[in-house]
Amino acid sequence: MAGLVASNMESKAKNVRVGDYILKTKIREGSFSTVWGAEHVFSGDEVAVKQVCLSRLNRRLKSCFDCEIDFLSSVNHPNIIRLLDVFQEDGFVYLVLEFCAGGNLASYIQRHGRVQPQIARKFMQHIGSALKIMHYRGIIHRDLKPENILLSSQGDESVLKIADFGLSRTLHPGECAETVCGSPLYMAPEVLQFQKYDDKADMWSVGAILFELVNGYPPFNGRNNVQLLKNIRSCTCLPFSQRILSAVDPDCLDMCSRLLCLNPEERLSFDEFYGHRFLR
Numbered sequence: 001m002a003g004l005v006a007s008n009m010e011s012k013a014k015n016v017r018v019g020d021y022i023l024k025t026k027i028r029e030g031s032f033s034t035v036w037g038a039e040h041v042f043s044g045d046e047v048a049v050k051q052v053c054l055s056r057l058n059r060r061l062k063s064c065f066d067c068e069i070d071f072l073s074s075v076n077h078p079n080i081i082r083l084l085d086v087f088q089e090d091g092f093v094y095l096v097l098e099f100c101a102g103g104n105l106a107s108y109i110q111r112h113g114r115v116q117p118q119i120a121r122k123f124m125q126h127i128g129s130a131l132k133i134m135h136y137r138g139i140i141h142r143d144l145k146p147e148n149i150l151l152s153s154q155g156d157e158s159v160l161k162i163a164d165f166g167l168s169r170t171l172h173p174g175e176c177a178e179t180v181c182g183s184p185l186y187m188a189p190e191v192l193q194f195q196k197y198d199d200k201a202d203m204w205s206v207g208a209i210l211f212e213l214v215n216g217y218p219p220f221n222g223r224n225n226v227q228l229l230k231n232i233r234s235c236t237c238l239p240f241s242q243r244i245l246s247a248v249d250p251d252c253l254d255m256c257s258r259l260l261c262l263n264p265e266e267r268l269s270f271d272e273f274y275g276h277r278f279l280r
Contacts, residue, residue: 017041018094019087021049028147032056033166037099047084050095060179061166068165069095071139079130081150081163102151102158105209109146114216117249121278124210124255126160128274131206134162135199135270140177142167144205145186146212171199184225185218190264192229200264203273207259214248215241219260233262251278 016023023036027048038049057065072083072095085096102108105123109115115123127149134141141148143164152159167181176196188204190197211219219238222228238257240248255278261267268276 018049018051018089018092019085019096021047021094021096023049030166032061038096046099046101048097048099050097052093052095054091054093064165064167064169065093067139067168067170071134071137071165071168075133075137077130077133078159079126079161080133081161097163098161100150100152100161100163102154104147105149105151105160106146108151109212109216114244115213117214117247117252120210120213120252121249123160123213124206125279127162127206127209128279130160130162131202131270132274138170138172139165139168140171140199140202141165141205142169142177142201143182143186144202144209145183146209147183149209177201184228185221188264189229189232189262192225192232197264199270200267203259203268203270204261204264206273207256207268210252210256211238211240211260214252214256215244249278251276254278 020041021038022041023038025037027035027037029035033050033052036049036051038047039045040047052065054062069083069086072081073086076082081100082098083095084098085094087094087096141162143166144162148162148164150161150163152161169177171177176198178194178196180191180194182191182201182205184192186205186208188197188201191201208219220228220232220235222231238253238260240253245253255268255273255276258266258268259273273279
């Protein structure tokens, strides 16, 4: 992720040096980027290195990538992944990021199942804290999902960190986006319907994450995007498991239902979410 094409590098996958870092293991791979577990040559510090192939970026993706670098290089927040270094070699750009030993939230949910109310509240507080600075800076993430939320450690005091801003963009007040992007299970219905959208699309994704924390599975599913959207539109009440419904904090239910509101005008705004009783 010097002097090697991506496919050749991926076939070796271990102990390849780029800059001052040794790439150890592949963590995840996308269509234009690969994330590696790595260590600094001299200090031995563990880091994550995101390798981005510039030739695979169209104009839109290049704009999103520039937004990712600009935003991460200008913030130092405990709930946003920290960018340590950026450099370029042989057609690749490398983002050196802090290493999160706890893995991602998707793996956490797979291991633990639905979480206790106090854990769901703490995790939402962490996400809310990160969204606050994003909201202030006019950044919409557009791919919020458990796989893109990392845990600092595997202990009880683990801190959530929003990561992977590769589809993010700046959205000025009153402006709307139109590009369909993200992961369908966490994508707002207005995005699925190819409609214009604003930062409330991210709030739907937060609601889907909260639902999954409480239930252990996403709120809506479908064989394809058309079926998924149909299931969302036909739902008269959120499909919480009846087995656990009585044990869920009413404030949590209220937040979740108001985040997963089909009409974005009626959906919780960031300010309403951040000031909600469930987070206090």
